Structure formats: structure tokens, C-alpha cells
Amino acid sequence: MLRDVVDIAGVIDNHKKVLRAKVQYITEYTSKPGEKILIMENFTNLWITEGDCNSIPQRHEVMDIEAMSRQEKSGARSIDYTEIFLCSQHESRPPRITLTKGLAGIGKTICVYKFVYDWSSGSAALDFDFLFMFPFRELNLLPESKLSVCQLVQRYYPHIEDTATLLKDPNIKCLFIFDGLDESRLCLDFNKSPEYADIEHAMKPRVLLVNLIKGNVLSHASVWITARPAAARQIPAAYIDRLTEIQGFRDEEKVEYFRKKCKGKADMILSNVMRQPSLFTMCYVPAFCWILATILQHAMKSYSETEIHQHTPRTITEVYSNFLIVMIMYHQDKQSHGITEREKISDLLQAKRPVILSLGRLAFHCLKGQKLVFCQKDLESFRVDLSLLCDGFCKEILLQDEPIFQHKAYAFIHLTLQEYFAALYVFLQHHMGQHPNPLAKGLMTKVRGLFSRPSFSDVCRSACKKAAWSQSGHLDMFLRFLCGLSTEKNLQLLQGLSSQEASSGEDAIRTAAYIKRTLHRDIAPERCLNLFYCLNELNDGCIADKLKESLREGALATRDLESDEYSAIAFVLQTSNSDMQEFNIADYNVSDELLWRLLPVAKLFRTVKLVQKDVTKHLVNFLEALLILSKSQVQELCLENTEVSDVAMKQLCVAMKNSYCRLQSLRSVKTENK
DSSP, X not given: OHHHHHHHHHHHHHHHHHHHHHHSEEOSSOSSTTOOEEHHHHOOOOEEEEOOTTOOOOSOHHHHHHHHXXXXXXXXXXXXXXXXXXXXXXXXXXXXXXXXXXXXXXXXXXXXXXXXXXXXXXXXXXXXXXXXXXXXXXXXXXXXXXXXXXXXXXXXXXXXXXXHHXXXXXXXXXXXXXXXXXXXXOOOOTTTSOOOOOTTSOBOHHHHHHHHXXXXXXXXXXXXXXXXXXXXXXXXXXXXXXXXXXXXXXXXXXXXXXXXXXXXXXXXHHHHHTTSHHHHHHTTSHHHHHHHHHHHXXXXXXXXXXXXXXXXXXXXXXXXXXXHHHHHHHHTTOOOOSGGGHHHHHHHHHHTHHHHHHXXXXXXXXHHTTOXXXXXXXXXXXXXXHHHHXXXXXXXXXXXXXXXXXXXXXXXXXXXXXXXXXHHHHHXXXXXXXXXXXXXXXXXXXHHHHHSOOOHHHHHHHHHHHHHTOSSOXXXXXXXXXXXXXXXHHHHHTBTTBSSOOOOSHHHHHHHHHHHHHTTSOOOHHHHHHHHHHHHHTTOOHHHHHHHHHHHHTXXXXXXXXXXXXXXXXXXXXXXXXXXXXXXXXXXXXXXXXXXXXXXXXXXXXXXXEESOOOOHHHHHHHXXXXXXXXXXXXXXXXXXXXXXXXXXXXXXXXXXXXXXXXXXXXXXXXXXX
């Protein structure tokens, strides 16, 4: 018996060494091909909260990022990554199935790597004897043949002998980690999948996973799954014991990240980033921090401290256009990015135009089909140059240690980069005259385009129509990039890619005018808010600027608001430096019918206040929706000198029982009129 214990201890020690070697380096989000970064030296702590698995996203993930920046002081219960499998105060035993969700690039895989590294180093998750890590991107590449749980473990970890004996022992605690459900091609069917309990019974990988989650097989083992929010819905809530959500970086972590990444130059870079609220907000996503740090570090090699501010990107599109240039220059081993190199950059972009077009065409067609992962056949079909593809723009998905896979797969390093390349493809196709409007729909529209070449503002109008009435919001960032590409600054940056010189800005002006007209249409609040971000990309802030002035003067409480001004209020508040503590509806002379446009920002406040308001049916419906919205931060509802009918109060009470509602206090206050 003692010998068995010694043998198992030896197997565990050897397994820890193997895993530590796998996860000790970060290879994604590095500026140069093949570069490795030690995870211990560069890991920045992530903000993780207990989440809700029933949320159904109805917007683009970037909208969640911008909303997330306002949740820092919300009081959401935080949890450290090392505590994910520990008992909470209200639980008698640790969770068996844990689902961790988070946006693209928010740090899910890095979190998994750090967890595994800490376990293998003996500093975390000491309750587990074995950890087995299976990225979904690699499971996609497994042959279609059936395999058992034992065979799956053996394939990935051939150094472990007698796998069946080890897994069957209920005294040996194992954790199975499946990372990146959103990248999975396995169709999980929890209703029709056959049930198996034998760990040596061969089954299809999707059936194996369902049985493992249900506990039919290895009921004593724990399972950890990571996924983006939409993909998380594939796992029924009934099978999830704990759901956590990675929220990204808080302000202090952003500062820490830049200090680690930009040693010696962090203060200057941070001061420039913080001058641009929209960019600083996006830094909640670690992947975006890396992109921004990469281009600013590169720019600082050519500009002085006094010049760097005027060359800091001011919009998201400018960030990605600069990133395109920097990564191509890294690829060519050129290290200067100053104005004196403008001609060289232009020549380089012109030389790389065919491969950029091919990659953009792939991105565009995958975006239309909402496809995130593509294979070698896709690359060949779109004639994509692999040598450029894997140098900073895309990641190659391949288990390099084991020759068990038949082919490779690929994905853009971040969803927003795929959306940028898709927009760049549409932009270039139009300006080169090859396909004036790839977004045109219908035979007659395409025929008319042959005789009358549409302007780029017509292309943006087509994209706006599709994006504004989209329920999922999957075209929101694509539209932002498309709008941004029409500005003079981006045309100058990308000189060499397009055959045209920087325009007079007529396309941007016409696009902005169309967006403003669209804001008067009956479209979803999240889409309205995105249209204001599009106007920001177009450098058109006239509506927002007027609202800021009116907010300062307190004029919004006395004059009637236009429909577009409701969404402008949401945009201004979301991009301002306010602490988001109290939202007083009385500050705005709102129409009941258009009040819903304030939902995206009202839900980010801790307190919602009504002063001397007539509580109409529309207002009650608004308050009910506000309380039960996913990610709503409203914890207090204050009714001051406001009468609420019994029917309305019953409606609010029903909302307060909803699992999404975080309301802690409902106060009715009477004050003396002076």
C-alpha cells in the first residue's frame, strides 16, 4: 500500500512537471513571431465575479466592455481565480461543474494557464491530485472516430500509465479543464445524447463531454469550462454548480499591465491613453491593452515626449490602422514609424495589398456567417498567405507536442481584429473599384451598381441598415470600423493600400448625416448607442457636445428632447468621468415612449431616483425592465414625493423577485414643499 502511494506521488510530480512546461510561457499577444513571455513575470490579476448563466446577450461584446467600465464600484462579489473551486459561505461542498464566461480577449485562457501553473508549482488548487487541460480548439482537430475518457487522457498525456486505474479511484481528485467552448465545433445535445458510465467505453467526443458534465461518467471528478457569453448558453443551468465571469482589468490592473509591458515608458503611455476615454475604457480587455501598448511603444521610438500626444490614436479605428502598420513592419524587421518613414510605409502597404485583401476577404465572409475559427481549406480558398497570417494577426491552433492531429485550424487573435479586416476589405474593394459595394443585396441593386458607381457613404449606409436592425449586434464593431476608415486620418495612415488620396471628407459627412437620421428611427437602445460610437469614429460630436452643454446648464429638465438626444444622453454619460452613483430621471424632461433609450446607461447607476413624477404605465414598465436587465447595477430605487399605485407596486415587487434583480432598497420619501 505504501508503495502504491509512493508510485502515485511520483506520477503526480511528473505530471506537474509536464503541465508546468506547457503553461509557463505566454505565446499569444506577443509582438514578434515565436516570442515567449514567462507567465509568472507578466501575469496581471483579473477581476472575476460570480455571474449568471441565464443571460442571453443581445448586443456586441464591445458594448459589454463599455458598460463594464462603469461596474467597478457596483459592489459585485469578486472572487480570486484560486478560489473558483473552493466552498462559498452558502455551500456545503465545492462545486463539481464550474463555468467561467468572459468576452473575447478578456483573459480566460491566461487565467486557466495561471491556475494550472500555480497548481503545478504547489501554490493553488491543492485539493486536486490531477489537472487535465483540453482546449476546445484542439478537440476540434481530433479524428471523428470514437474514444473513451481513458483514451482522451492518454492521447494528451501519454506519460501517465494505467490511466483507467487512476481515474476509477474515487480517492484521487481530478479536474478536467475544457477551455474555449466558443471555439468548439462539437454539437452538445444534453437531451438526446446516449448515457454511458464506463470510462473505457468509446464514444464520440461530443457525447463524452455531455456525459462528463452530467456526471454519468466520473461523477467524482470536477469539470471547468470557459466560454464567451453566447456560447455559455450551450450548457443548461441545471448542470452548473458555479458560474463566474471574468470582467477584465480594473483601473489599477490596467496601470499594472502597462508598467509590466512598457518598462520605463509606462507613465508617458498611460497619460496619453487616459486622455482618450473611449480607449481607456477598452483597456478593460487585456488583448486591447496589448494592441495599444504595442503601437505606442513602437511610435515612441520615432517621436519625442512632446510629440507623442499628437500621434496617439484618438479612435478605435486609428488604433487598429496603426496596429496593422506596426505588425507588418515587425514582419519586415523595420523598426521606425516616424513621419520620415511615411514613404517606406506606403510602399510596404502597397506591396502587402494582395495578402491584406485576401485576409480581409476571409474575415468578411467569416463575419457574415459569424464564424470564428477557420481551417486550411478556408485559407486555400481565399488564397491567404500563411507567412503573414500567423505574424500577429492570427493564431495557429495546433497541439505542437503530439502528432495526433490531422490538420491545423486558425483564428484571429481577437474578434475585433477580424471585424477590422472585414471592414478594411469592404473599404479597399470599393476604392479599388473591384466590387464597389460588397454589402449590396439583391440582383437589381447589384445591376444598378454596374452602371452607377456608389460612393463610400452608400456602402456605409448599407452597413448601417444591416447593423441598426440586427438583434445580435454582431455588426456593431464592423460598422464602427467602416465609418472610421472614411476619415482623413485613417486615409492618410493607410496611404499605399488605397489607390486614392485622402478625400475631402464628403463621405464621412454624408455617412454622419445618415446615421443622425437613423437615430430617429425605432431601433433597439443598444443599436442607438452604437451609432453614437460610430459618430465618434467619424469625429462628429455635435449632438453629444450640445447635450454636454445642456447637462452643464441643467436645461434638459425644462425642454422637450428629440429622439436622438435620448441615446446621446446615454452615450455622454457612459463616456464621461461621472461616478455613476445616482440617476435622477427628473433631470431630464423625458417622454414616456422614448424613455427606453436610456436603459443602456440607467442600468449602470447604483441609485435611480424619481422626484415628483407621475408614475405612468410606461414609466413602471421602464423601471421593471431596468431592475431585471442582465448586468443591471441598480441597488436602490428612491421615490421622492412620488405616488405609486397598488398595481404599479405589485408589478415592481414581481420584478424584485427576479433572479437578475440586485435591488437592495426601495424608499418612498415625503418632503415638505418650501
